[in-house]
Amino acid sequence: MAVTVTEAAARHVNRYLVKRGKGVGVRLGVKTTGCSGLAYQLEYVDELAPEDLVFEGHGVKVLVDPKSLAYIDGTELDFVREGLNEGFRFNNPNERDKCGCGESFRV
Template structure:
């Protein structure tokens, strides 16, 4: 089981944590919501939880709770710029469908 970050995502996280002045990395998980059932949640973290599973790419730690790992296994977290918009993009091979607004997904 593995979750990875692209170099672009790692650079963005590193810059943000540097501006913050602290931080361990990023926590990625899923929550039940939206019209398709699940949505990604992403937050910067200062400390690892007891149950967190830690992956590291390009010097950035990515923390996952065990319940979310089943839905996220194989996911690549990228950071993309498209025109005036920029943000994280989840390349999840487990996604079977995504709602029309892009808010949620189904596995």
């Protein structure tokens, strides 16, 4: 079981943590929503929760709660720039379907 982070995503997270002046990493999880059922949640975290599973890559910690791991195990967190847009991309091998707007997915 693992969640990985690309070098580009790690650079972006590290820059933001330095700008904030605090934080231990990012929390990646899922919530029930949208047309396809699940959506990714990503937030900066200032302290670990007792139940957190910690994955580390390129010096960045990615925290995942055990319930979310079932849906995102094997996911690679990436950061991409496409034209004028930039943002995190979730390369999840468990996704079977995405909604048309790209906001939710199904496993």
